[in-house]
Amino acid sequence: MPETKEAAPKLAKGIVAKGRTVTVPSDERRIAGYTAEGKPVYQTVQRVAAPGEEVELPAAEIAHLRLAGFLVDPDAPAVVYGAGPRFGHQA
Numbered sequence: 001m002p003e004t005k006e007a008a009p010k011l012a013k014g015i016v017a018k019g020r021t022v023t024v025p026s027d028e029r030r031i032a033g034y035t036a037e038g039k040p041v042y043q044t045v046q047r048v049a050a051p052g053e054e055v056e057l058p059a060a061e062i063a064h065l066r067l068a069g070f071l072v073d074p075d076a077p078a079v080v081y082g083a084g085p086r087f088g089h090q091a
Helices: 059-067
Strands: 011-015 022-034 040-049 054-058
Touching: 011 059, 022 054, 054 059
Parallel strands: none
Antiparallel strands: 011 054, 022 040
16 A cells, blocks of 8 residues: 655744744754664754744644744734833932
8 A cells, every 4th residue: 555645744934933942943953852762763853043033834823823822923014012111219
């Protein structure tokens, strides 16, 4: 019986929103353990993307993360943030 390969999901890019982080898989792999036969079992290393960084994930995940507010929605108007209050000693 021939193996059928599933099509790779379509990838899309997004920008991490201010005040959020997103954990994404990297190309790096490390040994996570060994089988009973002594063969290594590999695990993909995760990296944390900080605000303003670009991430590449499957398009469905990008859409979900935009709805949840973790990624900047390019179609939405930009949110203006203030500098915030300043605390400290005033002369």
